[in-house]
Amino acid sequence: MPRPRRTQISIEDTPYYHCCSRVVRRAYLCGYDSHSGRNYDHRRAWVESRLLKIAGIFAIDIAAFAIMSNHMHVILRIDIDTANNWSDREVVELWHQLFKGDELTHKFTKGELIEESEIAILKHKIATYRSRLCDISWFMRCLNEPIARRANQEDQCSGRFWEGRFKSQALLDDAALLACMAYVDLNPIRAKLASTLEGSDHTSIQQRIHCAAKGTQPKPLLPFIENEQNNLAKGISFPLKEYLQLVDSTGRLIYEGKRGAIDKNSASLLTKLNIPHDNWLNLTSNFGKIFHGPVGTLEELTCYCEHLEKKRRHFINCCQYLEAG
Incomplete structure (x- = not known):
């Protein structure tokens, strides 16, 4: 039985949450529908535009997103301090x-x-x-409802466009956050919709790569910041270059169907995160299958479950993928 959203959010433990919405019947209502012969790919641009617009209104930042043919992923960061300072x-x-x-x-x-x-x-x-304005449920409502109304108007129909509830999971530490970001950024590669990250349309990774070539970072997205920078700066505390290298080399292995470890030049970030190299490809390929609830180490997971009065035993077996040794 689905749990109330308030029992899944613990700002005390983490501001980061991975959310996923699917269209009804898992139909290709945002892509090419081979059954009807109609192409709805233009709707992916609707979703991306709306997503970036409301991110500028809510006290919620976007760490990563990927808008696919029949579902979308978005990783959000709740910014309580900004909301309180308005x-x-x-x-x-x-x-x-x-x-x-x-x-x-x-x-x-x-x-x-x-x-x-x-x-x-x-x-x-x-x-x-x-x-x-700092609530994930209201954020997703303001994202999904206008898209549903617009799509129904285009199709001259009524009823649900998205499934009734979006899925969300807490990302409790840096390893969980970056593994999930890579999983989201690699969605088009795994689905064979693109062969490169640069060609992965309607994704955060495409925006980051295009801006990185100019020496900048995309304004609508939560930036990467170096660890030695101002501790008060808001962002993901890892070098952007290392993340892009890691995701790029991972994507090449996934697209070409190769087995093996990530090369040393791209693996430095995994060492910092303490993620076993052997687990990385499995995480970025099967994150959604491995984790059905909060994601983190056993210590982080224990604290999260205690704060929300959950029984952590349902999630313990997944911890091994994020812990070395």
Whole structure:
């Protein structure tokens, strides 16, 4: 039985969560449907555009994404500090970019006089909006619902476009985060939709590679930062170059169907993460099959389960893939 989303989110343990949405019946409603002969590939651009737009509104960062023919993956980072630092006016103005609001909230943003009897109501609304703007469920709702309505309008039909619930899993440490990012970034390679990362359309890795060639990083995505940089900087604390090299060499092995270890030049990141080399290809090829719940070492997993009052024994066997020795 599905668990309430609030029992899967523990900011105390991690801000990172891997989310996945599938279209109904696993049909190719965002790609080429051989059954009907129709091509819906243009809808992948809809999803990417909407995803990057709402990331600029929510206090939620995108670490990685891949939009496929019948599903999408996105790795999100909840930024509680940013949400808490917004002024009340900023919160309401951001909310109005997503929803119409009401007469009271529009009076507030226009600087009009708020009656004393309305102040408590307004404060409650602002607190609710602030909470929702750093909530993964509201993020996915604001991503999925407009796409569903637009697709149904194009198809001249009604009903569900996405499956009822998106899947989410906590990524409890750096090894879990980067392994999942590589798994997401390599989706088109595994599906044989692309032969190179540069040719993997509608993915975060394509954006990172294009920007890296210019010496920059894509603004819509959570950046990679060096460990020695300012500890207050927000980002993924590993060198971008090492990550791109590792994912590129992994992708070549997967696409060509080769067996073997990652070369030494690309394996330095695995050493830092303490991920056994023999496990890496299995992780990046079968992450979704191996892990059906939170991902991390036994120590991290134990803390997460204690905070959410879960029984960790359901997930223990998966820890071996992220632990050496």
